[in-house]
Amino acid sequence: MKVDRIAFLGPILVLLGIFMLIKGEIHWTTGSTFTYFWPTLFIFPVAVFFHWLYFSILQRRGVGVLVPGGVLLVVALVCQIAMLFNSWDMMWPGFLLAPAAGLFELYWFGNRNKWLLIPINILTVLAVLFFAVFSIGSLLGSLAGGQPIIAAVLVIAGCLMMFFRKSKTM
Structure with missing residues (x-):
């Protein structure tokens, strides 16, 4: 049993070490660990608890506990x-995906x-x-300012539409 715990903690320690190397400029304290890993420390265990409850304790009878389990797992x-990569602006649609996962x-x-x-399909789409x-x-915003690229694509698309439009035959 102890071997399983060590095998489970190994990848977690490797990932934590890699993250600390990447974010080397941060002075690591207990507070910074909570700052970056609060979802894993607080939300993920509750999601695992709901799944454990369904598969082990309820012996696959109380299927309703999987809805909050799936929602919390995706959240x-x-x-x-979003915390690790500071990408809240791109990750927020995941909150739409969370209830779809629980319902699925x-x-x-x-x-x-x-x-x-x-x-499920509406939320997923x-x-x-x-x-x-x-x-x-x-x-596109991170590539060379983004706006010149978008502007060039729009100009090229407009030119192509003007020069290669279908002729109407009567």
Whole structure:
């Protein structure tokens, strides 16, 4: 049993060490650890608790506990990525994806009620759309100021539309 605990802590320590090397300018204290890893310390364990509760204690009978478990799992992941990379402006659509994940777990492990797929699909499509829009916008914004590139693409697209438009035949 002790070997399993050591094997579980190994990757966590490696990731923490890599992060500390990358963010070397920060003087590491207990406060800075809480600053960067509060989602992993507080939200993630509650999500794991709900999943453990369903799979171990309730013996797959109380499928409803998977909804908050799935929501909190995705929220913990989104918050942790946003904290580590300071990317709240790109990660916020993950909060739309969180209820979709919880409902999908309810669908998958429950009685497969097909009506659950409607809100799951709506929330997932919105989250993916917003992730794409804000990620592309942030990427273009970081490349050489962004605005000249967008302006050039718009000018080229407009020229192509003018010169290669279909002729109307009557």
